[in-house]
Amino acid sequence: MTLIRELFANIDAVLLWSLVATGLMTIILQGSQSFGLSRLSLPYLFGTVATSDRRWAVFLGYGFYTAGGSLFALLYFWSSPASVMQPGGSEPSWAPCTGWRCLPC
Numbered sequence: 001m002t003l004i005r006e007l008f009a010n011i012d013a014v015l016l017w018s019l020v021a022t023g024l025m026t027i028i029l030q031g032s033q034s035f036g037l038s039r040l041s042l043p044y045l046f047g048t049v050a051t052s053d054r055r056w057a058v059f060l061g062y063g064f065y066t067a068g069g070s071l072f073a074l075l076y077f078w079s080s081p082a083s084v085m086q087p088g089g090s091e092p093s094w095a096p097c098t099g100w101r102c103l104p105c
Contacts, residue, residue, distance in 0.1 A: 010077075011074075014073055014074060014077045015070060015073075015074075017073070018069055018070040018072075018073030018074065019066065019069075019070060021069065021073065022065065022066050022069030022070065022073075023066075025069070026042075026043065026062070026065060026066075029041065029042055029043075041058075041061075042061070042065055043058060043061035043062045043064075043065045044057055044058050044061050045061065046060075046061040046064040046065050046068070047059065047060040047061025047062075047064065048061070049064070050064070
């Protein structure tokens, strides 16, 4: 397999679960804010970077928050050792030191 093919082998599953995880985190944050347990709204915070209008800030913030969560999941997936393993269990030649394998035992 080539480098590009290895990196994009499971991209559909990564994108799906990154959207699910980001959505679940957003629901938890909004629920805690609704019950008065927290005053923090990350989507609102991210949205205020682009606009000062309160309604648009929440709307844009959800987009930024979802995109950021997906980007984080992709970077995390590509940096994990399991995503670059060869079928036989050996590491590819282009990634000699990936993730925790860089640390001495």
